[in-house]
Amino acid sequence: MNSRTGALRAAFPVTVPVLFGYIAIGIPFGLMLVKAGYPWWLAPVMSVLMYAGAGQYIAVGLFAANAPLSGIVLTTLMVNIRHIVYGLSLIDRFRDTGKWKPYLIFSLTDETYALLTGVKVPDTVKPASFYGSIALLDHAYWIAGSLIGALAGEYIPFSFAGIDFALTALFAVLLIDQLRRTKDLYPALLGMACATVALVLIGPQQMLLAALASALAILVLTRGRQK
């Protein structure tokens, strides 16, 4: 068994929740795009190049409304600017990832970030190829989901609503695992509190950036000087 298939085999089990989640939310995206009047192949093209769940859903809405390019670009920036927070905590982890590094940066979604920071690398595989395999598998699931939705979404007789709860459960499980390791409730509770306040004050559409920015600011103020 060569090292690449070894890394893929090690990575696959931890990505299974994302497989279900991405198929479940990729299908409605592909279906929406086709229903908005675009050819089926635009769905996988967007999933390959953009690879951002919320960003692609919002793009369909902006296309349907014939929004100007400047508005599209600015909205995309606001929706995805949270990625900066993710990257800030991965600079060390990605330092020795070699040829995988550009792809790891390109493919950094919420779910991939959660897996990369929450799952322990098995002793048998190199961290770089383990991380790369997780990122590659997640990306493939997302492309597959949007392609299925665009080509066959109308013919799928049952609803995928509810299966995407697997992603909520994934975040909860990775959170519990992190708390088990760190024995430190504070960062998680701070994140939940900031998210709740942001949800109540500014609503579901805009909450993510405000929650992450305020929680990061409070972390810097309260933990910035501790050992």
Added chain:
Amino acid sequence: MTPLIDALIAVPCMALVILATRAFPFILFSHRDPPPVLRFVERFIPPMVMGVLVVYCLKDIQWTAWPSGIGELAALAAVTGLHLWKKNAMLSIFGGTAFFMVLRTFLA
């Protein structure tokens, strides 16, 4: 609706913006070390983000209308309970999701 040709221009533009948000910290600190404050804080960022994302997943619940998120909260409690008890991620995630889908049909 945006014409297809304009959409085909917009897609690479959006892709570049998204890539820029992902690459920004790595470009910023490619030739110099991150400030010490970031070194202290970076290990607290993943659990903080996870806390934010769990709440974010519940953002579309209509709390004031039946079933008021009962399904989501009960399933999340099941996931937490299962994971504290069995420590098996697959069991917790798919047990909780199956439980949620069953609750969904009963609460609808």
